[in-house]
Amino acid sequence: MKRNIQVLLLLLSGAGVLHITLLTEVYLRYVKEGLRIPLIVSGVLLLALGMVGAARDGFPFAKPTAEEPAEHADHDGDHGGGGHGHGHSSGPRIAWLLFLPALALLFFTPPALGAFTAARESDPAVSEDARFAPLPDRSPLVMPLSDFQARARQDTGRSLKGRTVRMTGFVTPGEDGGWYLTRLVLSCCAADAQSVKVRMHGAEAPQANSWVTVTGSWRPVGEVGTDSARAALDVAGMRRVPQPANPYADAVPPTA
Template identity: 50%
Template sequence: MRPRPQGVLLILCGAALLRIALFSELYLRYVKEGLRPYLVVSGVALIALALVGMISRDRDHHHDHDEDEDEDDAHAGHDHTRNPRIAWLLTAPALALLLFPPPALGSYSAGREEARVAAQGTGTFPKLPAGDPVDLTLGAFASRAEWDTGASMKGRTVRLTGFVTRDDDGTWYIARLLVTCCAADAQALKVEIRGADAPAADAWVTVTGAWRPTGKPGSDAARPVLDAASVKRVPAPSDPYEKR
């Protein structure tokens, strides 16, 4: 069986999907957890299609060769199905995807796709659970900081986890990306950190501290700001995104 670029390309793409979805949790960098079965099925289908296509073409080639054995010698052995060698270059991106899966979106994306994900309008939020520090998602913290007229975070110690992103003026934030379906629709959640030195960009940290009110809820001055008591480096989670 003589491999062709089309078949090899399908196999590499299918293998890449199986690598990130079946044999690891890398798929969480790109899509939500519930889409895993579809990625696995797609990977298997691509490989199966490639193998079926290769076998079918190989049989057709042998069949045509047998019918042409008695033709003029000038035409014997001439391969009309030969692919240009440059077509093999198409397999390079698929091979790179298999060997070097792209990282999750980070500070570059967060700095350019800032979004509000709070409730539509101000109001009173439920009380936080008892005990300090209380773990909050960045979305929950930002919503309460911007829209909670009851100031439910006042006097409480909260703990947030995200990756580091910085502005040119030295202001730094912890951020996470909110996804509805996949990384393509990601929106940035950012909380400004004050009172502590900024770690390296894209480093994952857990910050413990207190909410700092910055303005009337619902106004442009109301921004999510945390006065840090401690900043701890942590490993990047297998699932780096927040979900709606």
């Protein structure tokens, strides 16, 4: 029984990993895009190990091994012969819980991290030696939120002044009734996600977690180059957009 559970776990886990990496793009909700190949290799290895185990044990019609009578004998001895193997029955019941993550990869698509996570993170400290490359000469200027936030808080040259920018993200409600345009930045996987938020002014807050593209101009808040500076935008236009296949954003280095 225990070996059957192990084989099933290997097969289901391998199939689940390959499902989210080869047939869908769900893996992007867990890890960065660059980790797709290692995930595929891992899924293939899990399937291979499961098939080897199934062939070795005759799964799913595994026969009792030579060790099983001895294990039952020891168990009965420990309980005076009156236990009737209740310890062996509780073990497999608990082991079945291990199937839940494997089945989730196949049949359940969890949502990406969103406003709940972002609302609980504060702005990072300002770097004192940040340098920025010149911005392209086009309008509106399409920018990642991470680049806009870094320039709004650290660029003492004020390269955002007078520029019309366009950014895309999801809505995070603020504590005072305002709202933020937000993206989550991954270093490796969802476990280390950090939020990048830009405060929106001049537009009513859409529904939390909805994705929007906004166009507007930089609103200076605080003293640039210090921790008092905040990233903010005066919104001139906004439209709803579908959530992108990759809801997370890679970190954009602020220095040139």
